Amino acid sequence: MKIGDLAAKTGVAPRLLRYYEEVGILHPFRSANGYRSYGEPAIERVLQIRELLESGFTTEMIREVLPCLDDPRPAECVVKVDLEALRRQLGNVERRIDVLQRNRDAIKTYLQIWEESPGVTSDS
Amino acid sequence: MKIGDLAAKTGVAPRLLRYYEEVGILHPFRSANGYRSYGEPAIERVLQIRELLESGFTTEMIREVLPCLDDPRPAECVVKVDLEALRRQLGNVERRIDVLQRNRDAIKTYLQIWEESPGVTSDS
DNA sequence: ATTGACCTTCACATTAATGGAAAGGTTTAG
């Protein structure tokens, strides 16, 4: 699968797919002509990257969190997992969930107040 | 409370407190000399802003989410709440929670695998 | 009254993520 195909299937611009490779969170191989070549798993991978980026993770954090789930990274990497970083990021994720749940509840409560008292919405 | 005090109590640099005012998510009053003056609630407020920023929200989204929870914004604002935006952001928050929970579970599972099989950690 | 520690505004620099164009090679369709 070439970069344009992956872009089409994920909705992520080729420019970004190259960027993700540059920062080390996506690892296509190269075909003879030098074109990047992606496997099927890359689709899921890219979507996960987008989710994490939109959740406020940096590419650096993502690099720690997606260690050996790489497509063309064979078993040697299985050894280089940084457990410490992974635990740190787990704490990170859990704190974020906490924050978001608190804010979700706050917004919900706020909305309920307005929905219960019918009347003014966004006037003028 | 002056800007330096608020910075000390929240750990957020004065520069940023001014920035948050500029983008309309923090509304100090001014004392006679022109100094910004913050009330006690500003502390909680700033901490909440930090949490949301670190969870990937932009200041613009925050402006929608923290509508009338302002310190010195009297009752007139009670009318200008953008319910539509608020509902949109609620969906946003819920999607994010979802993403994070999935990733938390994935990381947890991954960690368990490594913790169960004792041996190699991060060797050089 | 001067010093030091605050505060003000203004402006420019940086970082991460992203957009976009230039210059050139490759592949595919006609």
Place this chain on the structure above:
DNA sequence: CTAAACCTTTCCATTAATGTGAAGGTCAAT
């Protein structure tokens, strides 16, 4: 064979959030 549609690398621009410094006003203490 040529043109269109890809791909490559390189470089420069933008946006949001932040850092930092200049030039100057205020205030508390000595």
